[in-house]
Amino acid sequence: MGDTRYCLCCDEEVPFSTVERNERKEVICAFCGFTLDIEKGSQTSAPEKGIALIAEDSPFTRKIIEKLIREKNFSEKVMALENGLELVSAYGKLLSEKAAVDVAIIDLNMPVMDGITAARTLRALEAQNSAQRVPIVFFSAAKADENLRQQMELLEPANYVNKGDDADPEKLITRVEMLLSYLMEKYRQPAV
DSSP states (O other): OOOOEEETTTTEEEOEEEEEETTEEEEEETTTOOEEEEOOOOOOSOOOOOEEEEEOSOHHHHHHHHHHHHHTTOSSEEEEESSHHHHHHHHHHHHHTTOOEEEEEEOSSOSSSOHHHHHHHHHHHHHHTTOOOOOEEEEESSOOOHHHHHHHHHTOSEEEEEOOSOOOHHHHHHHHHHHHHHHHHHHOOOOO
């Protein structure tokens, strides 16, 4: 087998390919299509920081994500919500206020409104408001299947990160740190 790299989505070493997208080279997992690495471009300034949205029904996981986003200074503000309906409501309000949203981190399995339905609704709100699409990251213990991959293509820019099924809080913290490192690399490239 040829060269491999670790895929956060598949949670294993995987073969990869390189594609050119948005005037930069991306290293992509051959199994799930997750972006493993991005060749640094000639970006002259870092994008302005806005709001990070988190929709997660586990208070423990929600707190960890929120705390690490604040510690890493990824976004200026963090809104942590319990379900997809709260996310949709908050996002609609932010769109009407023309607020900058950096990312929506969404659990797939939540009560009231699941993550896929919430993400589809976000895209509908963006279309109604002629707004730029916010990057979506599905963060769930469920394995990415073909249906999820198809949904992510429709909801692009959308990614999936497996939060693991280990109950050890330290392992979850490590996964969230990996998620934030990925987001920093993809959406918060430092000024050159």
